Amino acid sequence: MTFATAAVVTPYTVxxxxxxxxxxxxxxxxxxxxxxxxxxxxxxxxxxVLSGYxxxxxxxxxxxxxxxxxxxxxSVGAIVLPILVLLALAKVRRREEGDK
Amino acid sequence: xxxxxxxxxxxxxxxGFSAFYLWGLAGLPGFGLxxxxxxxxINRIAVGQTNATGVVSAVNFxxxxxxxxxxEFILFVAxxxxxLVLRHLRGERERAPRDDAIDRDDSVTTEAITIAALIFVxxxxxxxxxxxxxxxxxxxxxxxxxxVLGSAFMLIYLGGQFLIxxxxxxxxxxxxxxxxxxxxxxxxxxxxxxxxxxYLANILPLGGTPGAVSSxxxxxxxxxxxxxxxxxxFAVVVSEMLEQTLLVPAGRR
Amino acid sequence: xxxxxxxxxxWILAVGLYGIVTSRHLVHQILCLIVVQTSTxxxxxxxxxxxxxxxxxxxxxxxxxxxxxxxxxxLALTDVVVEAAVTALxxxxxxxxxxxxxxxDPHELVELRx
Numbered sequence: 024m025t026f027a028t029a030a031v032v033t034p035y036t037v038x039x040x041x042x043x044x045x046x047x048x049x050x051x052x053x054x055x056x057x058x059x060x061x062x063x064x065x066x067x068x069x070x071x072v073l074s075g076y077x078x079x080x081x082x083x084x085x086x087x088x089x090x091x092x093x094x095x096x097x098s099v100g101a102i103v104l105p106i107l108v109l110l111a112l113a114k115v116r117r118r119e120e121g122d123k
Numbered sequence: 124x125x126x127x128x129x130x131x132x133x134x135x136x137x138x139g140f141s142a143f144y145l146w147g148l149a150g151l152p153g154f155g156l157x158x159x160x161x162x163x164x165i166n167r168i169a170v171g172q173t174n175a176t177g178v179v180s181a182v183n184f185x186x187x188x189x190x191x192x193x194x195e196f197i198l199f200v201a202x203x204x205x206x207l208v209l210r211h212l213r214g215e216r217e218r219a220p221r222d223d224a225i226d227r228d229d230s231v232t233t234e235a236i237t238i239a240a241l242i243f244v245x246x247x248x249x250x251x252x253x254x255x256x257x258x259x260x261x262x263x264x265x266x267x268x269x270x271v272l273g274s275a276f277m278l279i280y281l282g283g284q285f286l287i288x289x290x291x292x293x294x295x296x297x298x299x300x301x302x303x304x305x306x307x308x309x310x311x312x313x314x315x316x317x318x319x320x321x322y323l324a325n326i327l328p329l330g331g332t333p334g335a336v337s338s339x340x341x342x343x344x345x346x347x348x349x350x351x352x353x354x355x356x357f358a359v360v361v362s363e364m365l366e367q368t369l370l371v372p373a374g375r376r
Numbered sequence: 377x378x379x380x381x382x383x384x385x386x387w388i389l390a391v392g393l394y395g396i397v398t399s400r401h402l403v404h405q406i407l408c409l410i411v412v413q414t415s416t417x418x419x420x421x422x423x424x425x426x427x428x429x430x431x432x433x434x435x436x437x438x439x440x441x442x443x444x445x446x447x448x449x450x451l452a453l454t455d456v457v458v459e460a461a462v463t464a465l466x467x468x469x470x471x472x473x474x475x476x477x478x479x480x481d482p483h484e485l486v487e488l489r490x
Contacts, residue, residue, distance in 0.1 A: 039427065039428055042427075042428075043377055046381075047377065047380060050380060050381055050384045051384075053384065053388070053418070054384045054387050054388060057387075057388045057391050057392065057411050057414070057415075058391050060395075060407065060408070060411050061391050061392060061394060061395035061408055061411060062395075064400075064401070064404060066401055066403040066404050066407070069404060069407050070407070073407055073410065076411075076414075080414055080417070080418075083418065084417075084421060084452075087421045087422070087425055087444070088425065088429065088430060088431040088443075088444045089421055089431065089444070089449045089452065089453075090262035090431055090433075091179050091180075091262045091263075091264055091267060091449055091453045092417070092421065092449055092452045092453045092456060093262075094254065094262065094263075094267035094270075094271070095266055095267045095270055095453045095456040095457055096417075096456050098267065098270040098271045098273075098274050099270050099456050099457060099459070099460045100456075102274040102277060103270065103273060103274055103277065103357060103460050104410070104460055104463060106277050106280075106281070106361065107360065107361070107364060107460075107463065107464050107467055108403060108406075108407065108467065110361070110364040110365060111364065111403060111467040111468075111470060111471050112403060114364070114471050115403075115470075115471060115474050115480060118474060118475065126398070126483075129397065129398075130397070130398065133393075133394065133397045133398075137390050137393060137394070140390075141386055141390055144386050144389070145382070145383070145386055148379070148382040148385070148386070149379060149382075151382070151423065153378035153379065154377065154378050154379065154380065154381050154382070154422055154425060155377075155378065155425055155426060155427035156378070156426075156427070157423075157424060157425060157426040157429075157444070157445060159445065161445070161447060162424060162443075162444070162445030162446060162447060162448075165446055165447060166432055166443050166446065167440070169446075170434050170439060176433060176434045176435040177433055177435070178432040178433065178434065178443070178446040179432060179433075179446045179449045179450050179453070180450075181446075182446050182447055182449075182450040183450040183453070183454065187447070187450060190454075191450075191454060194454040194455075194458050197458050197461070197462070198457065198458050198461045201458070201461035201462050201464065201465045202461055202464075204465045204468070205461075205464050205465050205468045208465065208468040208469055208472055209468050209471065209472065260435055261433060261435055262431070262433060264453070266453055266454055266456075266457045267453065267457075269457070270457055270460075353457055356461060357460070357461075360461065360464040363468070364464070364467070364468070364471075
């Protein structure tokens with residue numbers, strides 16, 4: 024059952040085909056970034072790639088008309104998660120250096 | 124089994140799994156052709172019923188408030204679990220926090236990073252507070268406001284002011300604040316029970332205009348408590364991980 | 377275009393699982409688990425999307441504008457924040473495992489006995 028694609032009633036109207044192109048582009052970028060996160064093996068570098076992946080995901084959520092999820096993903100994926108992972112890695116590395 | 128065999132096993136498994144997964148997803152009505160009645164019904168009646176123009180927050184805290192209570196307690200338990208798991212192992216001693224770089228000429232964090240991080244602490248706190256308390260008007264809500272507030276604490280640590288971070292968010296205080304906020308959420312629901320209504324019913328006055336800050340009753344209150352709880356949970360987790368760097372293994376030094 | 381987001385979701389899931397299976401470092405495994413979790417957020421939001429609709433916030437637009445589904449957005453946003461806390465718990469367990477066993481390699485951890 025298809026709903027009629029009504030024109031968006033806001034001052035900023037985006038043509039529908041442009042929205043489609045935007046979504047396809049960001050989806051492809053997200054898939055590529057996910058592959059990059061997995062293929063980078065060193066955890067410290069992976070954290071930086073994860074931060075970029077979080078940023079791309081936030082853009083994807085915005086393009087899917089979900090600004091709330093964008094806000095959550097931005098602060099969690101770009102700030103909180105990298106800090107936690109880097110703290111854990113620093114703790115592990117300090118132990119290893121203490122052992123030698 | 125060797126890692127090559129493991130890889131072949133994984134390849135077969137993921138091929139079969141992906142086939143079933145895509146077959147199931149192909150049964151969906153297609154991207155952009157949303158048929159379901161639930162979303163349309165909620166969009167139609169939410170503003171009239173709760174006087175909240177942010178329908179996502181209204182869904183989160185009024186229509187599906189019980190699920191949000193469960194999710195918030197998952198967060199609470201995870202933060203408590205971090206404290207529990209990172210307890211002292213046998214034979215470790217804690218040494219007092221001290222500035223290791225105080226007798227060096229160059230600072231551990233450059234001035235530029237310190238200034239940049241500390242300049243943003245104020246606006247981040249203001250933004251987080253705004254998001255947590257305006258759940259019913261615009262894209263905001265307790266969870267994202269709390270996450271932004273929590274990252275304000277982390278900015279202080281990132282600016283190199285670790286000792287100040289420890290002083291303003293000691294683990295005991297953050298734990299107590301988190302527990303108090305989580306308990307207040309549950310208590311708001313119980314207050315509705317005391318009036319003979321279902322748990323978490325919207326009992327406060329709904330206010331006049333939809334979308335005003337004072338409208339929508341318990342939604343704003345619950346969102347505020349959730350924001351504080353999420354911020355405190357993040358502060359607890361980061362404090363616990365940081366305190367780990369102060370523990371000294373037994374037998375050294 | 378009608379099924380492209382779902383293909384991307386399946387791809388992210390498969391790539392994340394591949395990372396978990398072939399990982400040699402516990403923290404790398406945890407980050408691949410995060411990737412798998414993000415595929416579910418994309419799936420949730422893709423299910424609720426309606427072509428040509430706006431975000432469900434009626435602060436300054438007329439009340440009956442077609443909007444996307446708010447329920448899946450509510451689910452996804454609590455998910456994102458809870459994921460961070462659960463990841464913190466996993467990282468704490470990994471740190472403790474390193475304390476006890478001295479290694480973060482999942483292949484070696486399996487062979488150690490109590």
